[in-house]
Amino acid sequence: MKYAIVGTGARHAMFRDAITTTFEGKAELVGLCxxxxxxxxxxxxSVPERGGNGVATYRAEHFGQMISEQKPDAVIVTVPDDLHHEYIVAAMKRGCDVMTEKPMTTDLTRLKAILDAQRETGRKVSVTFNYRYTPARTQIKDILQSGAIGEIVAVDFSWHLDRVHGADYFRRWHRYKERSGGLLVHKSTHHFDLVNWWLGSVPETVSALGRRAFYAPEMADAMGLEGRSDRCHTCPVAARCDLRMDLEKDEKLKALYLDAEDFDGYERDRCVFAADITIEDTMAVQAGYRNGAMLNYTLCAYSPWEGLEIRFHGTKGELVHKHVEVHGVFGGKREKPVDDAMTTMLHMAGEAPRQIDVWTGTGGHGGADPIMLGYLFDASGMDADLYGRSSSHVDGAWSILTGIAANRSIASGGTVNVAAMLNENGIDL
Ligand SMILES: NC(=O)c1ccc[n+]([C@@H]2O[C@H](COP(=O)([O-])OP(=O)(O)OC[C@H]3O[C@@H](n4cnc5c(N)ncnc54)[C@H](O)[C@@H]3O)[C@@H](O)[C@H]2O)c1
Structure with a gap:
């Protein structure tokens, strides 16, 4: 299979390297844009040397030319979220399949454009939901689909982003709702996708609350950071700020962003306390699912630690999973546990709670990325997928609908009926 990648920022390197090294011979990279x-x-x-002139590169305005000259079978989309739909639609209309990073898109208008183009062209869209492939999360699917805890009636799910990772969503394009959909779309698409997949169901009603409590000018003032500038690179108080990003000190970030600024003015290190940020940093969502299950979900982007806690309440028992990825952030530095501290506990009614041996793996995102890449680029070399982990445009759509409805609910104060919202927007899933 021949691939082209559009969007050569931080994330695309995982796909580029997989195609040109691990899956060389099975997959070929023919264009970058x-x-x-x-x-x-x-x-x-960065592509390993090979015969010819290396990989062809194209500026964005020549995307169509790239497709007609290089004839990729599939386009991998790794541009900022609000632009995904443009390339997903353009690639399909030019006869290519698509692999897109999450979130598939950010709002209903863009979603409709993708769904209409997919229907019209019949092309395949895969959303690369790596979290489904984290062995510990796949194990949860395994336990739940075995029926061990009976009917899953309710889920409590909280995701904690620490003050390094969480802060990063407030520095660049993610920090504007119109560019990322806010964290309830940009980040929670992963989490809501997991819930949809674990439950084997889709959301029906959604209500939510959200506010920006931490990444705000008042908080910086309270921390004594008056006189700050609009970016870390030129900030006179950066040395006193635990949330600073030093682009000069990090070779990779410098090469990818600081050295590239003259071309497009993209500043990677804007102040996380800026007044013009439009996304929330603290969010709570309640959702009702088509199969009768209920979800309570929270996302905090300034937690003192990083990880997740999830509890499934079933008619026969409870399943509880906790993952501490980062113990804490001390003076701006993250301290990881000795190993990824994951625990899974099965507590059946009438029995003592039982620790389960957690499935583990190595590689990015808790061992998820190498497994996902195997299924994406060489499925014939992998075991049959017992868990239905590959995600289509339909899964991609459902994964953002909880967040889109939650954004509506935050704005209106009411409960959003997802089917009615889709209906109003002429979307049929
Ligand atoms: N699954 C995951 O765990 C995961 C992790 C990180 C990022 N992502 C996703 O990957 C995508 C990219 O994130 P990133 O961190 O690499 O962002 P980035 O800003 O580092 O890179 C985006 C790239 O797109 C380019 N770009 C911007 N506008 C463009 C246009 N009109 N046409 C072509 N190229 C354009 C930029 O120049 C940049 O090189 C996002 O959708 C993000 O949500 C997913």
Whole structure:
């Protein structure tokens, strides 16, 4: 299979390297495309040497030319979220399949454009939901689908982003709702996708609350950071700020962003306390599912630790999973547990709670990325997938609908009926 990648920022490297190294011979990279000539060249130089002129590079305005000249079978989309739909639709209309990063898109208008184009062209869209492939999360699917805890009636799910990872969503394009859909779409698409997949159901009603409590000018003032600038690079109080990002000190970030600024003015290190940020940092969602299950979900982007806690309440017992990825953040530095501290506990009614040996793996996102890449680029070399982990445009759509409805609920104060919302927007799933 021949692939082209559009968007040569941080994330695309995982796909590029998989195609050109691990899956060389099974997959071929034929084109790279980006608005930024510096990042484009940097990516092309990182491809292992091979015969010919290396990988062809194209500026964004020549995306169509890339498709007609290089004839990829599939386009991998790793541009910012609000632009996914443009390339997903353009690639399908030019006869290509698509692999897109999450979230598939950010709002209902863009979603409709993708669904209409998919219906019209019949092309395949895969959303690369790596979290489904984290062995510990796959194990939860295994336990739940075995029926061990009976009918799953309710789920309590909280996700904690620490003050390094969480802060990063407040520095660049993610921090504007119109660009990322806010964290309830950008980040929670992973979490709501997991819930949909674990439950084997889809959301029907959604209500939510959300506010920006921490990444706000008042908080910076309270921390004594008056006189700050609008980015860390030039900030006179950066040395006193635990949330600063030092682009000069990090070789990778410098090469990818600081050295590329002249091309497009993309500043990677904007102040996380800026007044013009439009996304929330604290969110609570309640959702009712088509199969009768109920979800309570919270997301906090300034937690003192990073990880997740989830509890499934079943008619026969409870399943509880906790993952502490980062113990804490001390003076801006993350301290990881010795190993990823994951625990899964099965507590059947009338029995003592039982620790389960957690399935583990190695590689990015708790061992998820290498497994997902295997299924994406060489499915014939993998075991049959017993858990239905690959995600289509339909899964991609459902994974963002909880967040889109939650955004509506935050704005209106009411409960959103998802079917009615889809109906109003002419979307049929
Ligand atoms: N699954 C995961 O765990 C995971 C992790 C990180 C990022 N992501 C997703 O990957 C995507 C990219 O994130 P990132 O961190 O690499 O962002 P980034 O900002 O580092 O990279 C985006 C790239 O797109 C380019 N770009 C911008 N506008 C463009 C246009 N009109 N045409 C072509 N190229 C354009 C930029 O120049 C940049 O090189 C996002 O959708 C994000 O949600 C997913």
């Amino acid at each position: 980006d608005v930024n000539g510096h990042r484009l060249a940097l990516s092309a130089q």
